[in-house]
Every structure is written in structure tokens, then in C-alpha cells.
Amino acid sequence: MVHSLTDVVHKPPGPAVLERVSKHYGSVKALEDVSLEVRAGEVLALLGPNGAGKTTAVSLMLGLMRPGSGRVTLFGQDPGSPRARQRAGAMLQLSGVPQTLRVRELIDLFRSYYPAPLPLERVVEAAQLEGILHRLYGQLSGGQKQRVHFALAVCGDPDVLFLDEPTVGMDVESRRSFWSQVRSLARAGKTVLLTTHYLEEADALADRVVVLNQGRVTAEGTPAEIKARTAGRQIRAVTRLSPDLVRRLPGVTSVQAKGTALQVLAVRAEPVVAELLRLDPGLSDLEVTGAGLEEAFLALTTPAEKEAVR
Amino acid sequence: MNTLRIFALEAKYEFLKSWRLPIYSLSTLAFPLMFYAIFGLSFGNQNAGPVNTATYMLATYGAFGTIGAALFGFGVGVAVERGQGWMRLKRASPMPPLAYFFAKIALALLFGALIVLGMTLLGTLAGKVSLEPLTWLRLFGVLLLGVFPFCALGLFFGYVLGPNSAPGVLNLVYLPMAFASGLWVPLEALPKALQSVAPFLPPYHYAQLALRTLGAGRGENPWLHALALVGFTLAFLALALWAYRRDEGKTYG
Ligand SMILES: Nc1ncnc2c1ncn2[C@@H]1O[C@H](COP(=O)(O)OP(=O)(O)OP(=O)(O)O)[C@@H](O)[C@H]1O
Ligand SMILES: [Mg+2]
Numbered sequence A: 001m002v003h004s005l006t007d008v009v010h011k012p013p014g015p016a017v018l019e020r021v022s023k024h025y026g027s028v029k030a031l032e033d034v035s036l037e038v039r040a041g042e043v044l045a046l047l048g049p050n051g052a053g054k055t056t057a058v059s060l061m062l063g064l065m066r067p068g069s070g071r072v073t074l075f076g077q078d079p080g081s082p083r084a085r086q087r088a089g090a091m092l093q094l095s096g097v098p099q100t101l102r103v104r105e106l107i108d109l110f111r112s113y114y115p116a117p118l119p120l121e122r123v124v125e126a127a128q129l130e131g132i133l134h135r136l137y138g139q140l141s142g143g144q145k146q147r148v149h150f151a152l153a154v155c156g157d158p159d160v161l162f163l164d165e166p167t168v169g170m171d172v173e174s175r176r177s178f179w180s181q182v183r184s185l186a187r188a189g190k191t192v193l194l195t196t197h198y199l200e201e202a203d204a205l206a207d208r209v210v211v212l213n214q215g216r217v218t219a220e221g222t223p224a225e226i227k228a229r230t231a232g233r234q235i236r237a238v239t240r241l242s243p244d245l246v247r248r249l250p251g252v253t254s255v256q257a258k259g260t261a262l263q264v265l266a267v268r269a270e271p272v273v274a275e276l277l278r279l280d281p282g283l284s285d286l287e288v289t290g291a292g293l294e295e296a297f298l299a300l301t302t303p304a305e306k307e308a309v310r
Numbered sequence B: 001m002n003t004l005r006i007f008a009l010e011a012k013y014e015f016l017k018s019w020r021l022p023i024y025s026l027s028t029l030a031f032p033l034m035f036y037a038i039f040g041l042s043f044g045n046q047n048a049g050p051v052n053t054a055t056y057m058l059a060t061y062g063a064f065g066t067i068g069a070a071l072f073g074f075g076v077g078v079a080v081e082r083g084q085g086w087m088r089l090k091r092a093s094p095m096p097p098l099a100y101f102f103a104k105i106a107l108a109l110l111f112g113a114l115i116v117l118g119m120t121l122l123g124t125l126a127g128k129v130s131l132e133p134l135t136w137l138r139l140f141g142v143l144l145l146g147v148f149p150f151c152a153l154g155l156f157f158g159y160v161l162g163p164n165s166a167p168g169v170l171n172l173v174y175l176p177m178a179f180a181s182g183l184w185v186p187l188e189a190l191p192k193a194l195q196s197v198a199p200f201l202p203p204y205h206y207a208q209l210a211l212r213t214l215g216a217g218r219g220e221n222p223w224l225h226a227l228a229l230v231g232f233t234l235a236f237l238a239l240a241l242w243a244y245r246r247d248e249g250k251t252y253g
Helices: A007-010 A054-061 A103-111 A120-129 A144-156 A171-186 A199-205 A222-229 A243-247 A268-280 A293-301 A304-308 B002-017 B022-042 B053-084 B086-092 B099-126 B132-144 B148-160 B166-180 B192-198 B204-211 B224-252
Strands: A016-025 A028-038 A043-049 A070-074 A087-093 A160-164 A193-196 A207-215 A216-221 A233-238 A252-258 A263-267 A284-290
Touching: A007 B053, A016 A054, A028 A054, A028 A070, A028 A216, A043 A054, A043 A199, A054 A070, A054 A103, A054 A144, A054 A160, A054 A193, A087 A144, A087 B086, A103 A120, A103 A144, A103 B002, A120 A144, A120 A171, A144 A160, A171 A193, A171 A199, A193 A199, A199 A222, A207 A222, A207 B099, A207 B192, A216 A222, A233 A268, A243 A252, A243 A263, A263 A304, A268 A284, A284 B132, B002 B022, B002 B053, B022 B099, B053 B086, B053 B132, B053 B148, B053 B166, B053 B204, B086 B132, B099 B132, B099 B148, B148 B166, B148 B204, B166 B192, B166 B204, B204 B224
Parallel strands: A043 A193, A043 A207, A087 A160, A160 A193
Antiparallel strands: A016 A028, A016 A070, A207 A216, A233 A263, A233 A284, A252 A263
């Protein structure tokens, strides 16, 4: 569908925008020509393996550093501007909090930074801090600390939330209840950007998923679309065929050498298996399984050059 | 949101945060007091120029204590908060950056005031200190006003040092600098070579200004000392700015 010119001109930019942004740390290209818009009211998951550039993207949007090239805006302004920041809350991957302050005090302090913060009871409810308000931060368990970080992100009632790997270190139950908190924020009209390693988490929460790998956007779509791209079968067999050859077969999405065996992901198993047997009648130890979400996701994000290395 | 309230809360929690770390509050407060009790009071009957030693050392050990509070409050504080990521979270928040520094200055002043008050009490009750209230107030005022160069120096070290190395390295700077500036034993008792180094060290000028309120010290032009302290403050701030940029580049690209 073609948008009319007025549509394009008058559509306001999303709360946080990266435009053709590159960011290098010395020789490491953390982000390479990335354009990314967080749209108002959506939950956007930034999905990618370790070192993909997720934290770098979040740091840029929060004005913690400047891009090497390209443009970053937060509510249409420089991300460092106080006005823009008063509308944002963040849970950072590498943040710690002074050990000797109490949970209540930390929230009191962060609430004071915002023009219209949430009442304390609402923060306690949202971050599930019942019973630990009076505790010193240093005496909390890892999961409780995570909840305090979440409380500091939401206590100012910001319009946009940046959550960098928010569920790391949470048990299954805490993770589920954290997800329901994020969903209720979304229902209340908040914009959320969250980063994660797990397609499952993106699927559970996000309206839209952007897959980042080695500093580049490699896929984008609804969770259903991303899953469709990654759904398939996993074929394992010991064969003399080279990974490169197998990779060129129709329907194959990725190939990895695992010892003497090849691990092949394919949209459908049957035609690929037939072709493999035709090319290598001596093929042995054949195994076909449903590809787990995680394998499929890795197939989507593992760069081709890496697979070729034996 | 109210900017004054942010500043006040920031200072309040800066205090609580440090107060609850006994290691920190004890070493900042207790060491200078202990040194004063040992060195200042045991030689209390001798004269050091126009005043007795206990009074003379109220100025120099007072300076020693307030310098420590400023240097460690900023140096260790900033290094630790950088290390733990608290600084990062605050930088991402809408907190006005000045509030952060204000809180650290307020804490340095409060600890400095407690140190000077404690020493005065010690010196008056256990030693031969007896100062006119007005004289004492002038000493107190100079000691508090003069901590800014050391806040700035601490800030610089806070950005270059890691959380674990900060206390050790700061002591390596703090103790020799204090000694060579005549804060422990009067300058006149130091070797000649050291005496000539003193004017290049900020604590020397600070202590001379403090001594002057008692009518002691070397009697040099006070404006020169004040000018030197302003110069050191600006130089340290420039260094701190450089270190901040460098650290930002390292940690955040
Ligand atoms: N301060 C830094 N100095 C040098 N290199 C860095 C720095 N920070 C990140 N990098 C590199 O930049 C790349 C992207 O890092 P980033 O932290 O953005 O990844 P990420 O997607 O958040 O990874 P993770 O899932 O492990 O948190 C990585 O290769 C990382 O090693
Ligand atoms: Mg990260």
C-alpha cells in the first residue's frame, strides 16, 4: 500500500528513534547503520544473542552515549534533555544500587525526579515489593533486586520504559508475574522497549520484534511472523557432504557442523532428507526432530560465516 | 517535581548511605580525631609561635580531617558508584546532574564540620585550647570554605580509579601530601627540602589560611593563599572533566 505524502509528513515520530546509527568501540562494530523506531504505545522486543548490540542501542536512546554517526531522538529531542528524560524510565543491564539504602528510600529518591510520579502504593503493587520496603538493598536476593530496579523504572510513571534484559536471574514464577506487569503497563498505554535473548519472552510480550545480530537488524515483524520464519525441523545425520553444499539445498535455513554430524534446519524435513540420501547414500545416524524455538532462533541470528567454520 | 526537594533528598540519602557504612564514617571521622588526640594533645603545653601546640594543631589537624572527608567522599564515592552502575542509572534518569555533586559537597561539609567540632571539644576539655567564640568561628568558616579544591581532586580520582583501588591510591596521595604540607608536624620541624615543596601543595595554602585566623602560621599574604586554592580548584576541575570524558569514552563508547 502506498501512503499519501501527507501521511508520511504528519505521522509523528515514535518516542525513541535511531536513524542510520553506527556505534563502534575501537574495532568492535556494536551497531552498524541501524534504523529503529519505537512506536508510541507498542511493546517492542529487541531480540538478539550476546554482543548483538542491544545494550548499546538502549544506551544511545537514553543519551548515555553519543552515536558515532546517525541520529538518535527521544520524544523528538536530544535524549540527554531533561524534558525527554522525565518521560522515560529505565532498567539497565549493568546497574547496581547502593547497598546501604532501603528500598523505600530508593523509590522516594527516584520519584522526586519526576513531575507526576506514581503513589508509593502503586509502585509497591506494580513491582511486588510487599514486605521488603524497609530492607536495605544489599540484603535483597537477586530476584528482589531486579524488582527494585523495575520499581525505579516505573515509579515516575513515565510514558516510555526501557527494560534491558529485565528477567535475567528470575525464576519461572517471577518471570510470569513480571510479564503480567509489563502487559498491564502496555494496557495502560505505555510504550515499552525490552531486550531479551529469548524468542519465548518476545513472543509472550511484544507487539513487534526486531532481531539484532552483530550490530545489524536481521529481521523484523510480529512475533508470529518471526516464529514462522524460524519454525521448521531439525535434521541430524553423519554424512560426507560438506556444510556448504547442504546449505545450498532448497528449503534449508541453516547448517551447522557438530563433530562428525551435520545439524540442518529446514522448513520441511522430507524433501531435504530425500535430497541428502540421494547425494550421500552412505549417510547414517539420521534423526529428524521439531526444531525448538531456541535452535530456530539461533538459526535466524547465527551469521553464515560462523556456520562455515568447522 | 521540585528541584530544591531533589537536592535535599539527594543530600539526605548521600548521608544515610555513607553513615550506614561504618568503615567509611569511622575512618573519615575517627582517624583525624585520634591523630589529634595523640599528637595534638600530648604536646599541648609547648608553644608553637603565638599559640600553644594544641591550638595550632586544631587548625592543621582540622584541615587534615576536612581534606580527608572531601577527598574520600568524592574519590571513593564516585569510583564505587561508577563501578556498581548506580552512576549509570542516575545519568539515565531525569536527576539534575548538579544534585549529585551538591549532595557530595554537602556530605563533605557535614563530615568536615563534625570533625572540627569534635576536635574543638577534645582540645577544650582534654587539652589547653581556649578560643574566643569569634576566633573559633573564623577558623571553622575557613576550614569549611577551603575544602573545594579537595572535592575537585577527589572527583578527578573518582573518575580514574576503580572501586577497589580507590581507597588505597587515595591514601597514597592524601597522607604524604598532608605530611609535606605541615599538617602533622609544623613545617618548621620538617627538613628544608620538604619545606620548599610545601607551597606547591594545596593543603599548605589551606592550612596557612586556617592558622592565620589564630594569628599563627607564616604570615604570608592571605590573598595569595586564597588565589592558589582557587587555582588548584580550577586545575583539578579541568582534570576531573578530562577524566570524566575519558571514562565515558571507555565505558560507553
Ligand atoms: N565499553 C565497551 N568497550 C568495548 N566494547 C564494548 C563495550 N560495550 C560493548 N562492547 C562490545 O559491543 C558489542 C555490543 O555490545 P552490547 O553490550 O550492546 O551487546 P548486547 O546485545 O547488549 O549483549 P548482551 O546480550 O550480552 O547484553 C559487543 O561485541 C561488546 O563486546
Ligand atoms: Mg546487553
